[in-house]
Every structure is written in structure tokens, then in C-alpha cells.
Amino acid sequence: MRLETFRGPDYATAFAFANSELGDDAILVWSRNIRYGTGTGVEVACTTSDLLSQFRSRVSPGTPRFSAGTRRSDGRPFILALVGPTGAGKTTTAAKLAVHPDAFGGLKVGFLSLDTYRAGAVEQLQSYADVAGLDFELAYDSRDLAGALTRLAKCDVILVDTPGRGPKSNGAAWRAMLNRLDPDETHFVVPATMRTDLLLAARSDYTSMGASHAIITKVDEVPLDSMVAVFAAEVGMPVRWVTDGQDVPTDLREAGPTLIGALGTCPAMAAA
Numbered sequence: 001m002r003l004e005t006f007r008g009p010d011y012a013t014a015f016a017f018a019n020s021e022l023g024d025d026a027i028l029v030w031s032r033n034i035r036y037g038t039g040t041g042v043e044v045a046c047t048t049s050d051l052l053s054q055f056r057s058r059v060s061p062g063t064p065r066f067s068a069g070t071r072r073s074d075g076r077p078f079i080l081a082l083v084g085p086t087g088a089g090k091t092t093t094a095a096k097l098a099v100h101p102d103a104f105g106g107l108k109v110g111f112l113s114l115d116t117y118r119a120g121a122v123e124q125l126q127s128y129a130d131v132a133g134l135d136f137e138l139a140y141d142s143r144d145l146a147g148a149l150t151r152l153a154k155c156d157v158i159l160v161d162t163p164g165r166g167p168k169s170n171g172a173a174w175r176a177m178l179n180r181l182d183p184d185e186t187h188f189v190v191p192a193t194m195r196t197d198l199l200l201a202a203r204s205d206y207t208s209m210g211a212s213h214a215i216i217t218k219v220d221e222v223p224l225d226s227m228v229a230v231f232a233a234e235v236g237m238p239v240r241w242v243t244d245g246q247d248v249p250t251d252l253r254e255a256g257p258t259l260i261g262a263l264g265t266c267p268a269m270a271a272a
């Protein structure tokens, strides 16, 4: 969603600028008071109804419908991989997705960890698996994959956890494994606190690895929901879930209600 900002000494003037630039269907997303000249003024961020509906559909991509025993035509479980920068929340989010009722809770979920690099990474996911009574497999290289998939074959969904290393770092082995797994969905896990320039660079790296969706984490660390919505617009990928805290599994939400609700939807002219 492209956002344009307009400034003026008052709302009427700022909205007049918005309407002349974006047309009569300019929609207010957020506004704030600013210094303007020697006094005070307002800044409004607006978009158009077309771009807003694109945003709405992007943050409501629909949950893939699974039922126990549902399989792809080749009989394989649905495979969802989590990729993203170090500390973004991949492992914690995998644990949430496995048991949260708004995600895969109720289905038979197994974990496959490709993160054999960081000390403690295996134990972190294994402990969630133990608590929830879920199958857990580990793969050090591509030769381990066939056995791991066989042992997880009775699962409906396999959640794949990966190391926090971008394509630029030395991680050819796990990227080769991810390629070999050919996940049904690969989610770019990205904290809402990330700087926009770094977000854009990371997004490009991870989409080149096959990321098809994004999960926005740490939205609880951003003061305003509207800022998260603007961040989601910058991410520019389908977003099915956001996370808003460290508690497993409770701090996971469907993205649509959180992000759409955060946007103002009043026509700029009407608000003026």
C-alpha cells in the first residue's frame, strides 16, 4: 500500500492537498500534529481505496484449510517453513503455530529443525515439542531429510525452523535443505521494530529464497497499531499472522483484524 503524506496548517488544507494528489477517494490512514512554519499544523497520511483494498486482501490471505488426514496429492504433510533474521522470533512463532487454535492447533503437527548452528537452538524447539507432546526431528544435512520426513509422515503439518542467517552469511547447507524440502509455504518472520531500509533488504534476500508470506512479530513493542499496519504495508507480502508477546501459544493473532482495524478508513474529504 503506497502512503502519501501531506502537511498543512489545518486538516482542511492538508486534505485538500491529498485530494488534489490522490483524487476524491483519498483515504486517511493516520494523522499527527506537527510544527508548521512558526506555529502548529497537521500531517496526514493517505492512500486510495484501490490500494487499501489490495492491503486488506493481503492481510487476509485465508488460513489454509486442513483437516486431520488431509494430504497433498503426493500424500506428503503440508510443510510450512519459517525464515528470517536472527532473533526475529522464528522458533517461538513455530511453537505458537503448532498449538494455537487460530493456526494449526487441533491438527497433528511435527517440528523439523534445520538450526543445528546456534548453541541451544535445538533444545529450545525440542522443549516446546516435549511440553506439547509433538514429534521433533533434526536435520544436519540433506542426507538426514528423507529419514526425518518418513518419521514425520503421519503429521498433517510439518513446521520447519531455520537458523537466523540471511542469504549473505555462510548457510549454504540449510538453504540447500530448504530447497530440497520445497515447502508449501515459506514465511518471512520479521519484527515490526525493524528499520524500513533493513526490512526491504531482508525481504529481497528471503523472497529470493522462496518466502511467499510474512509473519510480523513483536508488534507489542511498537507503540501504535497504525504504525504496525504501515509496516505491514511496507512488507508488501501476504500476512496471515502477527505475534504480540513472548507467551506461547497465546501471543499470536490473525493479521487481518489487527492490521485492518488499525487503519483509519474515513474519506479524507469527509473528515475535513
Ligand SMILES: Nc1nc2c(ncn2[C@@H]2O[C@H](COP(=O)(O)OP(=O)(O)OP(=O)(O)O)[C@@H](O)[C@H]2O)c(=O)[nH]1
Pocket (backbone or CB within 6 Å): 084, 085, 086, 087, 088, 089, 090, 091, 092, 093, 115, 118, 121, 162, 163, 164, 165, 217, 218, 219, 220, 221, 243, 244, 245, 246, 251
Ligand atoms: N516482545 C516480543 N518478543 C518476542 C515475540 N516473539 C518472540 N519474541 C522473543 O524474541 C526472542 C527471540 O525469539 P526466537 O524465537 O528465539 O527468535 P529466532 O528467530 O528463532 O532466533 P534465532 O534462532 O537465534 O535466529 C525471544 O526472547 C522471544 O521470546 C513477540 O511477538 N514479542
Ligand SMILES: [Mg+2]
Pocket (backbone or CB within 6 Å): 090, 091, 092, 115, 121, 161, 162, 163, 164
Ligand atoms: Mg530460532
